[in-house]
Amino acid sequence: MVINKINHHIMEATLKYNLPDEQSDFNLAVNGFKWHLVAWDLDQYFRTRLKYEEGISDQAYEAVEQARDKLRDIISEYGLSVND
DSSP states (O other), X not given: OOOOOOOOOOOOOXXXXXXXXXXXXXXXXXXXXXXXXXXXXXXXXXXXXXHXXXXXXXXXXXXXXXXXXXXXXXXXXXXXXXXX
């Protein structure tokens, strides 16, 4: 009988910044999750307007739909997703 052992290695990453010179880069790295939340909240705002807003005109519906599609296209172009 052969038993294969699976070793699970913990992967780590360390980002180092020379502060205050690289403060802007540091802020971008640290706030990445917040930017994800901004994009997700905006996508959900568009979704809610499309799905639940009563009395929305066809023109307004189309504008919101196009804005949501554009947001998702831009996010996708960067290899990201609002659902990740």
